[in-house]
Amino acid sequence: MEIILAKQAGFCFGVKRATHLAFEAAERGGETYTLGPIIHSPQVVQRLEEMGVKALPNVDDIESGTIIIRSHGVAAHELDDAMTRNLEIVDATCPFVKKAQDHVAGLSKAGYDVVVVGDLDHPEVQGIVSYATGRVFVVSCEEEAQKLPRMSKIGVVAQTTQSFETLKEVVDVCLEKGSEIRIYNTICDATAVRQEEAKALAGKVDCMLVIGGFNSANTKRLAEVCAELLPRTHHIETASQVDPAWFDGVKKVGVTAGASTPKWLIDEVLERITEVERDKKR
């Protein structure tokens, strides 16, 4: 049985980088904190905790030590607070998120009213928005964009996980709201690329495993997308859930994983599949 692991399985560039920076800081030792969970992975957060890294909701209670900024960034004033307190800062904000923050700051400075295409409840968006020094609006869809006032110069950025369709729709509305529109397409295509690759893989294997939290939205979506093409798709969280019966008559098995699934979980699953095969041959 051939096992094919998707190239884009698991951590995206930004999550990989943030995790790396966090473990590096943890290994250096000393008082170390993260501002909110470093990435959306309970396993990673737990491992860091075991190494003495605490996740705190804000900097208020921290007097000294190192503070790690999570992958989707924090509000400008939180970073300022950390600097004022003379904490050592490890900025694990994903460079793509940072770019969106910088563009908002630049647009504000250049006199643009800023429109952020995204979800107001998401911490990434709250962080991005905080970099505006002038007017800023958050819209998640065309209907919300319709309610924007008329403006003369409009700057547009997007939450990194927005769909391209929504960005397009909001831009179309903005064209009716102002005479100059400046758009930075800050959408990160990691999610879209992972899905496309998974679809291609599901099309050429007999069985597909998708690894990631049952409550992870992007993993669930990934499993759905594969199941549409290949009913023999199984969404699992850990290696122990692998059922040997799944591989009956299977020549090729595909494996992928959500954005918050650490490599060690993927490796455990790959090992488990090999084990199952060995057992069968005996």
Place this chain on the structure above:
Amino acid sequence: MEIILAKQAGFCFGVKRATHLAFEAAERGGETYTLGPIIHSPQVVQRLEEMGVKALPNVDDIESGTIIIRSHGVAAHELDDAMTRNLEIVDATCPFVKKAQDHVAGLSKAGYDVVVVGDLDHPEVQGIVSYATGRVFVVSCEEEAQKLPRMSKIGVVAQTTQSFETLKEVVDVCLEKGSEIRIYNTICDATAVRQEEAKALAGKVDCMLVIGGFNSANTKRLAEVCAELLPRTHHIETASQVDPAWFDGVKKVGVTAGASTPKWLIDEVLERITEVERDKKR
């Protein structure tokens, strides 16, 4: 019979201004030329000719005197040529067209590849394009935009008479071609506003007259739009074409005119209608 003249009948702001500047220059006397026809109106061009103003295709043959730049502008090098020759320049370029030219120059300077949404054959577009110092493309529709290469920073301007729909479609494609898009909506709404007003007028009168050249695209379109709502719509070029029979049983007559129709032609038609009515009452 009530006669209602549309507020937006005839010359738009830019054509009015250009005509005014041209007649002013003509009255000052001396050698005076226009670079191409000053506006798209044979009557105006003829009147200027009678006052000694010649329309020339380029500046090559002009050694001295005054040169009037037409409403839809000229290419940057033609203006430079005129300056080099020490000619007196009366720049009747519509300020809205000028804006599009300036934005193209500014975008090029700021490192943007420029996309002009418009018709490559139109002199206005050729003028606008000439202000680019970097890469510049002209696209008239979505399909043409699809063929654009990938670019990093894209600046977009529109020919002043473009439809908003086309601008939107091209912008949507540009969003897929580059990561930063800066759009100046340089569409002038004079034509759209005139059509909307004409439609509203056609809806409340019994008979509608649309004045303008039979070969004028915008006048023909204006007549079509009215005829759809009111079959008793008549497209005429001059007062002599008014047929008294048109007003049988008519309580209200609406009058509008294309963008290149001079006020004196409209006045003659209004007088003619009044005359027809007077004759009938006798």
